[in-house]
Amino acid sequence: MKLLWLEIFKTFxxxxxxxxxxxxxxxxxxTEIVMKLSADEIMIRMMRSLQKDFLIFGNLLNGWFVxxxxxxxxxxxxxxxxTLVAGDIVSSESTSGTVRLxxxxxxxxSKIITVKYLTSLFYTTAIVLxxxxxxxxxxxxxxGSGDLIMNYATRFRIVFIPEAEIPVRMLLAFAxxxxxxxxxxxxxxxxxxxxxxxxxxxxxxxxxxVVFFLLGNFPFDFFxxxxxxxFTTYMIFWQRFLDDPIPWxxxxxxxxxxxxxxxxxxxxxxxAFNKKDITS
Amino acid sequence: MVLENRVVEEMKDSLQKEVVLxxxxxxxxxxxxxxxxxxxxxxxxxxxxxxxxPNGAGKSTTIRMxxxxxxxxxxxxxxxxxxxxxxxxxxxxxxxxIVEKPDFYLYLSAYKNxxxxxxxxRRIEKEKIMETLEVxxxxxxxFEKVKTFSHGMKQRLGIAQALLTKPELIILDEPTTGLDPxxxxxxxxxxxxxxxxxxxxxxxxxxxxxxVELVATRMAVINRGELIAQGSVSELLGKEATEYSIEVLPxxxxxxxxAKLPWVKVLSAQNGKIKVRVEPGxxxxxxxxxxTHHIGVSSFSPHRTLEDFFLKITEGTSEI
Numbered sequence: 227m228k229l230l231w232l233e234i235f236k237t238f239x240x241x242x243x244x245x246x247x248x249x250x251x252x253x254x255x256x257t258e259i260v261m262k263l264s265a266d267e268i269m270i271r272m273m274r275s276l277q278k279d280f281l282i283f284g285n286l287l288n289g290w291f292v293x294x295x296x297x298x299x300x301x302x303x304x305x306x307x308x309t310l311v312a313g314d315i316v317s318s319e320s321t322s323g324t325v326r327l328x329x330x331x332x333x334x335x336s337k338i339i340t341v342k343y344l345t346s347l348f349y350t351t352a353i354v355l356x357x358x359x360x361x362x363x364x365x366x367x368x369x370g371s372g373d374l375i376m377n378y379a380t381r382f383r384i385v386f387i388p389e390a391e392i393p394v395r396m397l398l399a400f401a402x403x404x405x406x407x408x409x410x411x412x413x414x415x416x417x418x419x420x421x422x423x424x425x426x427x428x429x430x431x432x433x434x435x436v437v438f439f440l441l442g443n444f445p446f447d448f449f450x451x452x453x454x455x456x457f458t459t460y461m462i463f464w465q466r467f468l469d470d471p472i473p474w475x476x477x478x479x480x481x482x483x484x485x486x487x488x489x490x491x492x493x494x495x496x497x498a499f500n501k502k503d504i505t506s
Numbered sequence: 507m508v509l510e511n512r513v514v515e516e517m518k519d520s521l522q523k524e525v526v527l528x529x530x531x532x533x534x535x536x537x538x539x540x541x542x543x544x545x546x547x548x549x550x551x552x553x554x555x556x557x558x559x560p561n562g563a564g565k566s567t568t569i570r571m572x573x574x575x576x577x578x579x580x581x582x583x584x585x586x587x588x589x590x591x592x593x594x595x596x597x598x599x600x601x602x603x604i605v606e607k608p609d610f611y612l613y614l615s616a617y618k619n620x621x622x623x624x625x626x627x628r629r630i631e632k633e634k635i636m637e638t639l640e641v642x643x644x645x646x647x648x649f650e651k652v653k654t655f656s657h658g659m660k661q662r663l664g665i666a667q668a669l670l671t672k673p674e675l676i677i678l679d680e681p682t683t684g685l686d687p688x689x690x691x692x693x694x695x696x697x698x699x700x701x702x703x704x705x706x707x708x709x710x711x712x713x714x715x716x717x718v719e720l721v722a723t724r725m726a727v728i729n730r731g732e733l734i735a736q737g738s739v740s741e742l743l744g745k746e747a748t749e750y751s752i753e754v755l756p757x758x759x760x761x762x763x764x765a766k767l768p769w770v771k772v773l774s775a776q777n778g779k780i781k782v783r784v785e786p787g788x789x790x791x792x793x794x795x796x797x798t799h800h801i802g803v804s805s806f807s808p809h810r811t812l813e814d815f816f817l818k819i820t821e822g823t824s825e826i
Contacts, residue, residue, distance in 0.1 A: 235622070239614055240613055241613075326605045328623075329575055330575065331574040331598060331627055332594075332599040333595070333626055334595065334600045440608040503577060505572065
C-alpha cells in the first residue's frame, strides 16, 4: 500500500500528468459553450431526421445528451491522453536512470511493476471520471436536464431513455468506459516496460488503437470478419448502456474479452520486467 | 621487516573478519562477449574495498549483478552469509549503492527524493532525512528541486540516499567520476568518514589507481572481465617504490633536503614541483620532514598510472 501511495505521489508530482486534465477541461468547456451558442442550429439538424416520423416535445438538447455527444466524440482522443502516463510510467524510470535506484531496494520487481500498473489504472480511472464530472455537471448547468434521445443512425435505431433512468445508466456507461480505457493503459504499460524511452510506447499504442479502429470500421466483408479479433471492437461497449433494452449479454462478453486483454498484457509486462537486465 | 610484519598482520586480520560479500564464479555474457567471467570476490566487514579496472573492464557489470540489476549468466552471490537471489529482500535491506551516475527524480526536492527512496526500505523520520542531508552538506538545499543541483551535489545526494537506511554495506560505482577536484576531495573524505566513523563496509569501483591508494584497505583488479589480483592494498601496491609529485616552496631547500635522504630519489625538480621515487613506507615520513624543515607543501600526490600497474602485474614483475 505504501509503495502504491509513493508511486501515485510521484506520478501526480509531474506536470505531464495534468496535461490530460487540462485538455479535457478545455475541450469540454469549449464544446459545451459552442453547443450552447449554436443550440438552435443543432436542434434543427437533430429534428430534421426525426420530425418526419415523430412528434417531439421537451428539452432535447439537455446536459445528458451533451455528455453522450462528448463521450462519443472523444473515445479516440482519450486513449492518447492515457498513453501519456501509462506509456511513460516505466520507461521514464529507464530514461532518467532512476530505475537503478528503484531496483536495488528491498521491494521485489514483481511488487514494483504491479504498483506501477495499478497507478496507471488509477490515472486512467481519474481521467475518465474527470471527463464524466466535467461533461455532466457543466452540461446540466448550461443545458438543464431532460430525457435522452439517442439516434443510432448506423443501426437505424432511435432510443428514448426517460430522465429518471439516465443517472444510473450514465454511471454504468462511464464505468464501462473506464474498463475499456484500461486496455489502452495496459497496452501502453506493456510497451513502456519493453522500451527505454517514452515516445515509442506512446506512439506505438496510439498506432495500434487507430489502426484497429480503422480496420474494424471499414465497410468491407474482409474487415468485418476481422473485427471480432480486434479489441477496439469491444471498447465502445459503454454505448450499450444507453440502449434499450440494455443488452447485458453483449456487455458481459465485451467486458470479459477486454478483461482478458488486460490480464494478458499485464502478465507479459510482468514477466518481461522481472527478466529484464538493467543496462541503462 | 616492519613492512612484512604489517602485511602478515593485515592478512591475519582479513581472515578473521566476517565476509559480507562473496561471489562464486560470477559471470555475465552479453551475446558472445563475456563482460565478467568467473569472478571470485571477497569483501570483509569494515573494508574499504576498491574494485579497480580500466573503463570497460567489467566493473559496472559486476556491481549491477551484485545489486540485482543484471542476472548472472553463471555463478552465485552470497551476502551476509545468505544467497542473494534466494533472500533478495533481506539482503538488500542491509545494502545500498549508487550505480554509475546518481540519478534522481529531478522534478522533486532532495528531501522528497530521500523520503521516497528511503521509505522503500524502512520507515524514515523527517529528522533522519535532514540529518543525512547535513552529513553530505546539502541541508540548506533540502527543499530545492534536484534539477537545480550540480553533478557534485547529485553525487553527494546519492551518498545521502545510500546512508539513509543505515546500510552495513555501501556499493559505489566510480563515485568520483565527473567531479571537479574539490568535489572529488569531498567525496573521498566522505568515504573515509563513513568507513572510519560509522564502521560501514564500502565497496567502490574505480579506474584511478591514486583513488585506491588514498581510500582503500583492500582491492581487486579486473581487466577484460577477469580478476587479475585481489588482496590488501599494501599487499598489492606497497611492495614497490612509488613515485610522488610534490608541490613545494622554496624548491631549492626542498631539493637539497630530499637529496640527503637515502630512501628517496629525486627524478626531477622544476616549476615548484619535485618528482621523487620513495621506498615503501616512507611517504608520510617525507611529508613530515618537509613540514618540520619549514618547507611549504601544497600538494603531495602519488604518481603512478593504472597502465603501469597493469603492465607490472600482468607481466609478473610485481611480487604479488
